[in-house]
Amino acid sequence: MKKYTYTEKKDTRSGFGAGLAELGRTNPNVVALCADLIGSLKMNEFIDENPERFFQIGIAEANMMGIAAGLTIGGKIPFTGTFANFSTGRVYDQIRQSIAYSNKNVKICASHAGLTLGEDGATHQILEDIGLMKMLPGMVVINTCDYNQTKAATIAIADYKGPVYLRFGRPSVPVFTPEDQVFEIGKAINLTNGSDVTIVATGHLVWEALKASEILLERGISAEVINIHTIKPLDKNSILKSVKKTGCLVSAEEHNHLGGLGESISRILSLEHPTPQEFVATNDTFGESGTPAQLMEKYGLNADSIVKKVEKVLKRKK
Amino acid sequence: MLELQELTTQVRRDILRMVHKVNSGHPGGSLGCAEFLVVLYNKIMDRKDCFEMNGHGEDLFFLSNGHISPVFYSVLARAGYFDVNELNTFRLLNSRLQGHPTTHEGLPGIRIASGSLGQGLSVAIGAAEAKKLNNDSKVIYSLHGDGELQEGQNWEAIMYASAKNIDNIIATIDLNGKQIDGATDDVLPMGSIKNKFESFGWIVVEINNGNNIQDIINGMEKAKSLTNNKKPVCVLLKTMMGNGVDFMMHTHAWHGKAPNDDQLKSALAQNPETVGDY
Numbered sequence: 001m002k003k004y005t006y007t008e009k010k011d012t013r014s015g016f017g018a019g020l021a022e023l024g025r026t027n028p029n030v031v032a033l034c035a036d037l038i039g040s041l042k043m044n045e046f047i048d049e050n051p052e053r054f055f056q057i058g059i060a061e062a063n064m065m066g067i068a069a070g071l072t073i074g075g076k077i078p079f080t081g082t083f084a085n086f087s088t089g090r091v092y093d094q095i096r097q098s099i100a101y102s103n104k105n106v107k108i109c110a111s112h113a114g115l116t117l118g119e120d121g122a123t124h125q126i127l128e129d130i131g132l133m134k135m136l137p138g139m140v141v142i143n144t145c146d147y148n149q150t151k152a153a154t155i156a157i158a159d160y161k162g163p164v165y166l167r168f169g170r171p172s173v174p175v176f177t178p179e180d181q182v183f184e185i186g187k188a189i190n191l192t193n194g195s196d197v198t199i200v201a202t203g204h205l206v207w208e209a210l211k212a213s214e215i216l217l218e219r220g221i222s223a224e225v226i227n228i229h230t231i232k233p234l235d236k237n238s239i240l241k242s243v244k245k246t247g248c249l250v251s252a253e254e255h256n257h258l259g260g261l262g263e264s265i266s267r268i269l270s271l272e273h274p275t276p277q278e279f280v281a282t283n284d285t286f287g288e289s290g291t292p293a294q295l296m297e298k299y300g301l302n303a304d305s306i307v308k309k310v311e312k313v314l315k316r317k318k
Numbered sequence: 319m320l321e322l323q324e325l326t327t328q329v330r331r332d333i334l335r336m337v338h339k340v341n342s343g344h345p346g347g348s349l350g351c352a353e354f355l356v357v358l359y360n361k362i363m364d365r366k367d368c369f370e371m372n373g374h375g376e377d378l379f380f381l382s383n384g385h386i387s388p389v390f391y392s393v394l395a396r397a398g399y400f401d402v403n404e405l406n407t408f409r410l411l412n413s414r415l416q417g418h419p420t421t422h423e424g425l426p427g428i429r430i431a432s433g434s435l436g437q438g439l440s441v442a443i444g445a446a447e448a449k450k451l452n453n454d455s456k457v458i459y460s461l462h463g464d465g466e467l468q469e470g471q472n473w474e475a476i477m478y479a480s481a482k483n484i485d486n487i488i489a490t491i492d493l494n495g496k497q498i499d500g501a502t503d504d505v506l507p508m509g510s511i512k513n514k515f516e517s518f519g520w521i522v523v524e525i526n527n528g529n530n531i532q533d534i535i536n537g538m539e540k541a542k543s544l545t546n547n548k549k550p551v552c553v554l555l556k557t558m559m560g561n562g563v564d565f566m567m568h569t570h571a572w573h574g575k576a577p578n579d580d581q582l583k584s585a586l587a588q589n590p591e592t593v594g595d596y
Contacts, residue, residue, distance in 0.1 A: 031451070052451070053451070055447065055482075057478065058474075058477075058478065058481075060474035060477075060478065062437075062440070062470075062471040062474060063440045063443075063471060063474035063475050063478055064440075065440070066437050066438075066439070066440020066441045066443070066444060066471065066475065067440050067441070067443050067444035067447065067475075067478075068444060069430060069440075069441050069444055070380075070430075070440065070441040070442060070443060070444020070445040070446070070447070070448065071444040071445070071447055071448045072444075072448075073371060073372060073373060073378070073429050073430070073441075073444070073445045073448060074372060074373070074374070074445055074447075074448020074449055074451070074452055074454070075372050075374070075448065075452070076448050076451065078444075093434050093437075094437055094440075094471070096434075097431050097432070097433070097434045097437060098430060098431065098437050098440070098441055101420060101422055101431045102420070102421050102422070102430050102431045103421060103422065104430075
């Protein structure tokens with residue numbers, strides 16, 4: 001089994017900032033908007049280098065989404081930046097009408113997604129945003145797993161024409177994907193080959209899935225870990241190919257099981273290849289204050305939880 | 319002038335026939351804004367005949383109160399963006415003329431979906447910012463209902479536009495004083511809209527008879543002359559909901575109600591055919 005290591009930890013939001021800065025140098029149509037969270041979104045480099053292409057909107061997310069939609073009409077490619085909570089639920093109707101239904105080329109870039117925002121608690125954590133965004137017709141939904149992947153995704157979505165929701169987070173997490181990767185929207189990445197169980201993970205749970213696969217290997221269980229960075233459109237062929245080999249699947253995400261990646265996978269499995277599945281996700285609950293590690297443990301979103309769900313799903317396998 | 323008046327009468331007929339055919343739609347606000355949109359598209363805006371979404375090098379218009387789609391569709395068709403006979407498909411299944419305007423069906427002349435209220439000014443500001451980035455000196459026009467100003471997003475946008483010196487935008491408020499549940503002063507009194515815009519740093523131009531073609535021309539020419547002055551421009555357009563049809567005026571009853579056969583006959587008789595029915 002391929003073993004993954006890392007030499008440093010970085011936050012995925014910094015990957016967004018680096019990708020945006022690079023776009024600022026390479027694509028004159030890229031513009032950025034922020035609702036009073038420049039530092040949190042790591043947008044400083046882009047702003048320093050392209051002040052005329054940056055719009056500080058103030059604490060007015062609804063206005064930000066509308067202005068972004070308007071900017072596309074003049075040929076611009078707007079990247080909006082704020083927390084995931086304020087990028088989705090707060091402005092759902094603005095995104096729905098002015099961006100998704102109007103098919104505007106807006107990139108909604110959302111940091112501090114999920115529980116790992118930490119101490120600010122449930123008002124700022126969001127565990128429903130993937131569901132909200134994937135339900136919008138035409139919306140691409142991406143959740144990246146480390147610094148390099150977030151940077152690559154940020155650069156890639158500028159070349160895609162249409163609305164995109166890009167979700168990333170706050171804490172420093174292992175950097176384990178290659179620096180020079182090409183990010184293909186809608187294309188899953190097979191991280192390990194395995195024969196007993198398929199683990200499909202997105203976002204911060206991808207590293208946890210890799211850790212889980214090593215624990216499982218010690219117990220003689222061979223896990224195939226797939227990184228789904230694009231939740232919509234979902235790479236169903238990669239998932240089906242794997243479960244036809246392994247016969248069971250665990251999905252893992254930092255999100256409510258209602259509306260998340262796991263649900264999208266269940267639909268594919270039930271339609272095309274019914275397979276036992278277990279979910280590593282939050283159980284229809286809000287979060288709370290705490291450190292990211294404490295929260296991920298309490299809400300069952302770490303490698304240990306994945307291992308437990310794998311043992312459970314293996315028992316259901318015929 | 320005579321031409322614009324005749325075109326307005328024809329647009330009124332279009333509105334009435336469109337909503338009557340499908341027994342739904344919003345004739346009241348549409349009739350109230352007929353003169354304004356006819357003047358805007360045929361006298362004020364510097365626009366290209368051929369529709370391109372990006373609108374480079376031309377003035378653009380955004381309708382925020384999308385429910386007055388009948389007047390918008392009629393004026394667009396009569397301006398040549400699509401065949402006037404397509405007005406016959408208003409609100410029908412598989413039509414490009416949806417109940418509220420949308421880009422989704424690819425209807426030429428429409429650049430954003432609207433209907434859920436309060437979003438159009440932000441979009442118009444974004445388009446104005448893009449024009450500035452593109453060194454495009456043309457102007458952005460927008461239209462909003464007065465009741466629509468109860469939506470908070472407007473005030474985010476109003477605050478932003480003056481703070482950021484968006485001076486290539488002319489936002490018009492249709493002051494007909496009415497909304498679905500009654501008079502705006504009864505539903506949620508907003509005080510002086512003029513004072514509000516001025517205190518937010520906008521230049522305000524008032525058109526006291528928003529159903530008089532010459533007054534509209536004068537007011538909009540004045541508004542245009544006030545652009546490029548570091549401040550956004552607001553036009554307060556006082557209109558009569560249901561204008562041109564006696565039984566639809568002086569009431570909010572026709573905000574979202576279609577005339578029956580007899581009422582249509584009476585309404586059309588008050589607005590004889592001019593440039594030709596679709």
